[in-house]
Amino acid sequence: MHIVVCVKQVPDWDIPPSSFKVDEGAKKVVPPAGVAPVVSQFDAIAVEAAMRIKDADASTKVTVMSLGPATARDAIKNGLAMGADEGALLTDDVFNNLDSLGTANVLAAAIKKLGDVDLVLTGRQAVDWDLGVTGTYIAEIIGAPVVTFAKSVTVSGGNVTVERVLPDAVETVESPLPAVVTVSNELGEPRYPKLQQIMAATKKPMNTWAAADVGLDAGALAPKLTLEALYVPVVDTKVELMEGDTPEEQAMALARRLKEAKLI
Amino acid sequence: MPNGVLILAEAEGGEIVTVTKELIGAAQRLGAGPVSAMLLGSGVEAAAGKITGAEKVYVVDDPALAQYTNDAYTQAAAAVAQKADPAIVLMGQTNIGRDLAPALAFKLGTAVAMDTIALEMKDGGLHTTRPAYGGNARAVNGFSTTPAIATVRPKSQDPVEGGSAGAVEKVAFDASGVRTKVTARTAATSEGVRLEDADVVIAGGRGLGGPEGFAKVEELAKLLNGAVGASRAVADLGWRPVSEQVGLTGKVVSPTLYVAVAISGASQHMAGCSGSKNIVAINKDADANIFKAARFGIVGDFATVLPALVEAIKKVKAEG
Numbered sequence: 001m002h003i004v005v006c007v008k009q010v011p012d013w014d015i016p017p018s019s020f021k022v023d024e025g026a027k028k029v030v031p032p033a034g035v036a037p038v039v040s041q042f043d044a045i046a047v048e049a050a051m052r053i054k055d056a057d058a059s060t061k062v063t064v065m066s067l068g069p070a071t072a073r074d075a076i077k078n079g080l081a082m083g084a085d086e087g088a089l090l091t092d093d094v095f096n097n098l099d100s101l102g103t104a105n106v107l108a109a110a111i112k113k114l115g116d117v118d119l120v121l122t123g124r125q126a127v128d129w130d131l132g133v134t135g136t137y138i139a140e141i142i143g144a145p146v147v148t149f150a151k152s153v154t155v156s157g158g159n160v161t162v163e164r165v166l167p168d169a170v171e172t173v174e175s176p177l178p179a180v181v182t183v184s185n186e187l188g189e190p191r192y193p194k195l196q197q198i199m200a201a202t203k204k205p206m207n208t209w210a211a212a213d214v215g216l217d218a219g220a221l222a223p224k225l226t227l228e229a230l231y232v233p234v235v236d237t238k239v240e241l242m243e244g245d246t247p248e249e250q251a252m253a254l255a256r257r258l259k260e261a262k263l264i
Numbered sequence: 265m266p267n268g269v270l271i272l273a274e275a276e277g278g279e280i281v282t283v284t285k286e287l288i289g290a291a292q293r294l295g296a297g298p299v300s301a302m303l304l305g306s307g308v309e310a311a312a313g314k315i316t317g318a319e320k321v322y323v324v325d326d327p328a329l330a331q332y333t334n335d336a337y338t339q340a341a342a343a344v345a346q347k348a349d350p351a352i353v354l355m356g357q358t359n360i361g362r363d364l365a366p367a368l369a370f371k372l373g374t375a376v377a378m379d380t381i382a383l384e385m386k387d388g389g390l391h392t393t394r395p396a397y398g399g400n401a402r403a404v405n406g407f408s409t410t411p412a413i414a415t416v417r418p419k420s421q422d423p424v425e426g427g428s429a430g431a432v433e434k435v436a437f438d439a440s441g442v443r444t445k446v447t448a449r450t451a452a453t454s455e456g457v458r459l460e461d462a463d464v465v466i467a468g469g470r471g472l473g474g475p476e477g478f479a480k481v482e483e484l485a486k487l488l489n490g491a492v493g494a495s496r497a498v499a500d501l502g503w504r505p506v507s508e509q510v511g512l513t514g515k516v517v518s519p520t521l522y523v524a525v526a527i528s529g530a531s532q533h534m535a536g537c538s539g540s541k542n543i544v545a546i547n548k549d550a551d552a553n554i555f556k557a558a559r560f561g562i563v564g565d566f567a568t569v570l571p572a573l574v575e576a577i578k579k580v581k582a583e584g
Contacts, residue, residue: 225375
């Protein structure tokens with residue numbers, strides 16, 4: 001069993017909203033100074049899902065793959081410290097400003113290059129763009145079925161069984177391998193690597209591949225979804241604070257305003 | 265030549281869901297040609313007749329579509345899209361839409377913008393606005409391929425009013441390529457109003473001091489026929505079930521009224537509630553971020569404010 005987990009490095013999402021800045025000209029988020037980028041939360045949980053399969057069957061090989069700048073190596077190392085076996089960093093200037101489909105094309109090409117992949121795991125969405133489409137695109141490109149929003153992933157006898165979280169139900173979905181599964185937070189927290197594992201991770205094999213290494217040329221990666229603007233919305237609600245000398249007066253003022261606004 | 269807007273209709277229990285009416289409303293307002301709908305499922309032909317405001321309703325009625333699978337629905341939707349040849353396809357950001365849209369986009373050789381909150385026609389093409397970075401930013405996207413596909417956040421568009429039923433056209437599809445199957449389905453149990461559907465949400469944060477602090481939150485929720493929500497810290501501490509967590513890694517809600525009690529308004533939380541129409545903040549810290557997003561606020565201690573608010577609302581409601 002060979003599992004590939006695709007992880008994305010993103011700006012730390014857990015910063016105060018006031019430190020969130022956008023360069024509107026460049027249509028990019030300005031990373032907050034002194035705050036290291038992190039592994040997109042759902043992707044770390046996808047690594048956890050892979051490790052649980054490896055816990056049950058130690059012969060499982062787990063490759064952690066990331067597309068990004070050289071710093072994305074840290075996102076891969078995080079997965080290796082959690083117990084993954086190998087890393088693959090996809091980095092190339094032509095990978096800048098890809099849309100999700102372009103990203104999926106590169107990841108899928110690298111998965112094909114590995115050749116023997118049974119299961120591809122990704123987070124249900126990256127916490128920067130929040131699109132939640134890359135896993136599905138990878139599945140389409142490699143011709144595999146996709147199951148999204150997993151809270152548990154188990155494999156046996158050439159099949160994967162996924163408990164799929166919906167707002168109103170949990171479904172059990174079965175699919176033949178190879179397959180792509182996107183993982184949701186209901187699966188549980190990613191394991192916390194011990195210092196020893198973090199040290200060991202630096203010695204694990206990591207491939208670095210450019211576009212040519214996975215047989216892609218830049219022309220195939222032109223975006224179909226174009227980004228025309230990125231901005232921080234102006235919050236036009238100026239809060240109306242309730243006046244009053246006592247909590248009772250404040251509460252009554254609020255109740256009356258809610259009534260006037262037809263909200264109660 | 266691709267033309268018009270095709271929307272994905274959804275039915276539940278034989279009735280057309282609200283988001284479908286919102287999609288038809290949005291499609292009509294785009295003025296991008298005739299509006300058609302597709303309804304996929306098993307035994308859905310009667311429901312197709314209840315879709316109003318679309319000139320044509322394509323129906324794929326097949327036992328293989330009784331339960332949603334990405335494989336089956338993608339093939340069925342692609343069959344309709346190839347027949348209808350629309351310039352734009354819209355779906356709700358629903359269980360089905362969010363899973364189906366990217367697969368359909370790939371099948372049709374085009375792209376999708378997910379979870380959009382505004383749609384506009386400009387220079388002959390669709391342009392969408394969507395929240396990104398956990399709601400901290402807005403991204404405007406255009407499309408270099410046809411059809412442009414977008415999923416639309418429920419409650420972000422006004423529904424179509426009235427209109428006549430469209431002509432129903434059945435479309436066949438081949439279910440032989442379906443690889444995945446749903447072997448079990450367990451309905452989630454929830455008491456009272458479901459968080460995602462609630463028009464009123466009363467959410468509590470760590471500032472409530474403990475699970476007992478939620479007693480008044482529950483009372484207020486009950487009084488307003490709302491649902492209880494919780495911040496991530498509260499769910500992590502086990503004061504409330506994870507199913508009530510609102511935020512980036514929890515539920516995304518967009519009620520008409522969101523009352524945040526003792527919640528500071530971290531990015532992680534705002535990602536889940538910033539789509540609310542009206543936010544009311546109750547916090548003892550006047551500098552808390554939540555006040556920046558709130559329409560009404562009370563700076564004060566929940567322990568005294570919340571009981572007073574319950575009584576005040578009872579009184580105001582009794583006045584009629």
